[in-house]
Every structure is written in structure tokens, then in C-alpha cells.
Amino acid sequence: MTNKSLRNFNSLKFEYSCESFLEVTSYEDLFKLSKEIRKSKTKYWILGEGTNVVILNDLKGIVIKNRLLGITITDNSVESASGENWDDLVKVCLQKKLYGFENLSGIPGSVGGSPIQNIGAYGVEVSNFIDYVETINLDTGNLEVFNFEECKFSYRESIFKKLPNLFITKIKFSLSKVFKPNLAYESIPKDIEISSAEEVRSIILKIRNERLTKPEAQPNVGSFFKNPIISKTHLDKLLSDYSDLKFYFINENQYKISAAWLIEKIGMKGYEMKDCGVSKKHSLVLVNFSQKSENIVDLSNKIKNEIVEKFEVELENEPTFIS
Ligand SMILES: Cc1cc2nc3c(=O)[nH]c(=O)nc-3n(C[C@H](O)[C@H](O)[C@H](O)COP(=O)(O)OP(=O)(O)OC[C@H]3O[C@@H](n4cnc5c(N)ncnc54)[C@H](O)[C@@H]3O)c2cc1C
Known part of the structure; x- marks a missing residue:
């Protein structure tokens, strides 16, 4: 067409x-x-x-x-065509009593989109379950398969972000037949008894519903920025000025800091500009009410500039920009 x-x-x-x-x-x-x-x-x-x-x-x-469709499940291994909806796959796996995906419940998008930025939520990343990713290289017509190491997964990153000529066709996952809840993440309530993966799924869906804005109500792409990773020296400097800074240990010299916290600190949670704004519910989510991209790009640049000025931290975009 x-x-x-x-x-x-x-x-x-x-x-x-x-x-x-x-x-x-x-x-x-x-x-x-x-x-x-x-x-x-x-x-x-x-x-x-x-x-x-x-x-x-x-x-x-x-x-x-x-629009590639089809899911095949054998024992604990799941092969999914990339055009399947991610959350439908999560539901099918739970119905088959295969566990691991429950914390990733409710993430919008296709199965093929999931390895691109190594989707993650509530302490779990999709790469935890990927055996291989099958692709067709559109520039050569060859079928190319990437095993786990070759995918080069890290926080919201993979080799596929750098290779936009690869069409992901199928992904093979290994799940567990034994349900082991992963409830360590800070926003998961600790005072409730959990006996099934379905319960974890409903808790996650409830938290997502409360914290995130549905694109149907306010168009958005989820988090607009990644959480920045900074050095120990930089962290110590920031902590001496801001003792309430939210940060997470990665290794001895790398710490992830909360981009949402940074945006709140510059007073931009709920900020409104022409035809777009920062969500009142979650400061990492930018919402759009315009038919064109200029306003939201201006808003994202304004946020980035203020954060560099105040904290000397560079925010990186999470979604893919296409032009
Ligand atoms: C309300 C909301 C909440 C969100 N919450 C989360 C969250 O909790 N965690 C998280 O990690 N993400 C989250 N996201 C982001 C998004 O859901 C994921 O990144 C999702 O995996 C994108 O899938 P998609 O099919 O929509 O990809 P698209 O938006 O269509 O594409 C994204 C990128 O992937 C490429 N791509 C897509 N499919 C293929 C394919 N088959 N082969 C090759 N390249 C492909 C595209 O070319 C593009 O570069 C959220 C988004 C929204 C709107």
C-alpha cells in the first residue's frame, strides 16, 4: 500500500x-x-x-x-514467531505452567521487539530466558541465528539496536517448570503471601496500571530515557549534595541512577508544554497530544539540558528514533 x-x-x-x-x-x-x-x-x-x-x-x-505468528511449546522450551503480542505469550506460558515471564507481564509490543532493547521490568529482563534469536538479514537475504552471547544483551541494549537490517523472525526461550517468585524489586509489596505465578502477574499488572499511563489515554512510549550509568566518583559527588539520590549497584565502578528521580529534582514531573508534557504519574514518561514530533523532541531536549546543567549527567533516549 x-x-x-x-x-x-x-x-x-x-x-x-x-x-x-x-x-x-x-x-x-x-x-x-x-x-x-x-x-x-x-x-x-x-x-x-x-x-x-x-x-x-x-x-x-x-x-x-x-505479522509473523505461531507459538510452539515443547517441554520447557518456547519458540515464538516475532509478530506475536508479548503479553499474549506471557499468558500462554502461564497457562502451560511455565514460569519466569510473570514480572514482564503487561509490557506492550511484539515478541520481536522484546530483544531489541532487552525489555525489563520489576527486576527481570527478557534476556534471562533467551536461547537464541533467529533473523533474516534483509540486505543479503540470509537467515542468521544469534545465540545468547552473540545477542550482546545489557541494560536496554542488544546487538540488534545496531543492526536495523536484521528482521527478527523467531525467538527461542527456556522457562522453568518450577515457580520461584522474584519479588525483590522495591515496588513489589513485601507483606503479601504469594502462592502462584498468576498472583505475581496480577500484582505486576496492578502496579503498572497505577503507575503508567496507557497510550490509548495519553499517547506515549513508556520510559523516554534510560536510567544513566555513572562512575563511583561521580556518584559520591552527587551523594554529597543529594543524600536522597536513588541509585543501584552494578559493579564497583558503575552505578545506575534513577532518571525519574533526576527529572523530579528539576521540578519537571507533570510539566506541560505545547501539546505534550511529562506524565503526572511517572516522570520518565513523556505524553504527546500533537500530530508531529517537534514538541516532544523539544521537551526531551529541554529535560536533557537541565539535567546536564544541574547534575552533569547525560540522559540517553530509550526509544528508537526513525526518520
Ligand atoms: C505504556 C508503555 C509501557 C512500557 N513499559 C516497558 C517496560 O516496562 N519495559 C520495557 O523494557 N519497555 C517498555 N515499553 C517499551 C516497549 O513496550 C518495548 O520496547 C517493546 O518491546 C517494543 O515492541 P514493539 O513491537 O512495539 O516495537 P516497535 O516499537 O515496533 O519497534 C521498536 C524497535 O524495534 C525494532 N523492531 C521491532 N520488531 C522487530 C523485528 N521483528 N525485527 C527487527 N527489529 C524489530 C524496530 O525497528 C524499532 O527499532 C513500554 C512502552 C509503553 C508504550
């Missing part, structure tokens, strides 16, 4: 269009597309459910919308 509006395909609800929009439902579609791309040298972008992209303008090229 040509000149299609992308409004219903990105959770910020930007009204940009693409020259060409193609929905892929099979590997054959992808191999054929790869041939065409190599011949025509057309620019392309891969789209899952559009919950972690910031589209900056009309896209001059092909948007490839993922």
Missing part, C-alpha cells in the same frame, strides 16, 4: 506517512522483499507494534509491519 498514514501504528500517535507499507506474514514474504530491496535500494524500517519508536517525519521508503 502506498502513502499510508502511520498514526495507528505508533503509540505516540504521530500523523506521519510512509511511501510504502507492507505487512509480512511468512518467511517467503521476507525473502521476496529482501530481493526487491537489494534491487531497488529502497530505504526500509521494521515495525512491530510501534510502542517504542519516535517517528520524526514522513518516511520515504517501505515500512515493514510484522
Whole structure:
């Protein structure tokens, strides 16, 4: 389809269009597309459910919308096509009494989007369960499989962020047949008895519901910034000025600090600008009410500049910007 509006395909609800929009439902579609791309040298972008992209303008090229479906479960191993919805996969695994995904309940997006930024929530990351990620390299037409080490997962990072020519087709996960609740994360209440993974899932969904803003009500991409990682020297300097700074140990010389805390400290929680703002519920979430990206990009830059000035800390964007 040509000149299609992308409004219903990105959770910020930007009204940009693409020259060409193609929905892929099979590997054959992808191999054929790869041939065409190599011949025509057309620019392309891969789209899952559009919950972690910031589209900056009309896209001059092909948007490839993922519709690959199918889940196969054998024993404790789960193979999922990348076009499946992430939370549907979490539900299916719980129904099959396979455990591990419960803390990742309610994260929007596709299964194929999950390894890109190594989705994480409430003390768990998807990389904890990934055996391999299968891809089709659209620039060569080759099938390429990445084992766990080759995926180079870290906090909201993977090799795939640097290789946008790889279309993730399938992911193999290993889950546990034994339910072991992971309740260490600070915002999970400690005073309730947990006897099932379903209970953990409902607690997580309740917390998410209270803290996060649904894109249907206020268009957003979840966290707009990553939590910055700083050195021990920098941390000590900040702690001497701000004893209430929220931070987490990574290793002896690396500490993660809370980007939400930084934004609150510059007084921008709930801040409103023209057609966009910082969520009143969660200061890492920027909400958009405009059809174009300029305002939210200005707002994100304003936040970054104020934080550099006050704390000498650089915030990094979490979503992928595409143009
Ligand atoms: C309300 C809300 C809450 C959120 N909460 C969390 C959270 O708790 N934790 C968290 O980690 N994230 C969270 N996110 C971010 C988002 O849900 C995840 O990043 C999700 O994995 C994105 O999946 P998607 O299919 O929507 O990807 P898209 O937004 O469509 O794409 C994101 C990037 O991945 C690439 N991509 C997508 N699919 C493929 C594929 N098959 N092959 C190759 N590249 C692909 C795209 O090209 C793009 O660069 C939240 C977002 C929202 C809106």
C-alpha cells in the first residue's frame, strides 16, 4: 500500500506517512522483499507494534509491519514467531505452567521487539530466558541465528539496536517448570503471601496500571530515557549534595541512577508544554497530544539540558528514533 498514514501504528500517535507499507506474514514474504530491496535500494524500517519508536517525519521508503505468528511449546522450551503480542505469550506460558515471564507481564509490543532493547521490568529482563534469536538479514537475504552471547544483551541494549537490517523472525526461550517468585524489586509489596505465578502477574499488572499511563489515554512510549550509568566518583559527588539520590549497584565502578528521580529534582514531573508534557504519574514518561514530533523532541531536549546543567549527567533516549 502506498502513502499510508502511520498514526495507528505508533503509540505516540504521530500523523506521519510512509511511501510504502507492507505487512509480512511468512518467511517467503521476507525473502521476496529482501530481493526487491537489494534491487531497488529502497530505504526500509521494521515495525512491530510501534510502542517504542519516535517517528520524526514522513518516511520515504517501505515500512515493514510484522505479522509473523505461531507459538510452539515443547517441554520447557518456547519458540515464538516475532509478530506475536508479548503479553499474549506471557499468558500462554502461564497457562502451560511455565514460569519466569510473570514480572514482564503487561509490557506492550511484539515478541520481536522484546530483544531489541532487552525489555525489563520489576527486576527481570527478557534476556534471562533467551536461547537464541533467529533473523533474516534483509540486505543479503540470509537467515542468521544469534545465540545468547552473540545477542550482546545489557541494560536496554542488544546487538540488534545496531543492526536495523536484521528482521527478527523467531525467538527461542527456556522457562522453568518450577515457580520461584522474584519479588525483590522495591515496588513489589513485601507483606503479601504469594502462592502462584498468576498472583505475581496480577500484582505486576496492578502496579503498572497505577503507575503508567496507557497510550490509548495519553499517547506515549513508556520510559523516554534510560536510567544513566555513572562512575563511583561521580556518584559520591552527587551523594554529597543529594543524600536522597536513588541509585543501584552494578559493579564497583558503575552505578545506575534513577532518571525519574533526576527529572523530579528539576521540578519537571507533570510539566506541560505545547501539546505534550511529562506524565503526572511517572516522570520518565513523556505524553504527546500533537500530530508531529517537534514538541516532544523539544521537551526531551529541554529535560536533557537541565539535567546536564544541574547534575552533569547525560540522559540517553530509550526509544528508537526513525526518520
Ligand atoms: C505504556 C508503555 C509501557 C512500557 N513499559 C516497558 C517496560 O516496562 N519495559 C520495557 O523494557 N519497555 C517498555 N515499553 C517499551 C516497549 O513496550 C518495548 O520496547 C517493546 O518491546 C517494543 O515492541 P514493539 O513491537 O512495539 O516495537 P516497535 O516499537 O515496533 O519497534 C521498536 C524497535 O524495534 C525494532 N523492531 C521491532 N520488531 C522487530 C523485528 N521483528 N525485527 C527487527 N527489529 C524489530 C524496530 O525497528 C524499532 O527499532 C513500554 C512502552 C509503553 C508504550
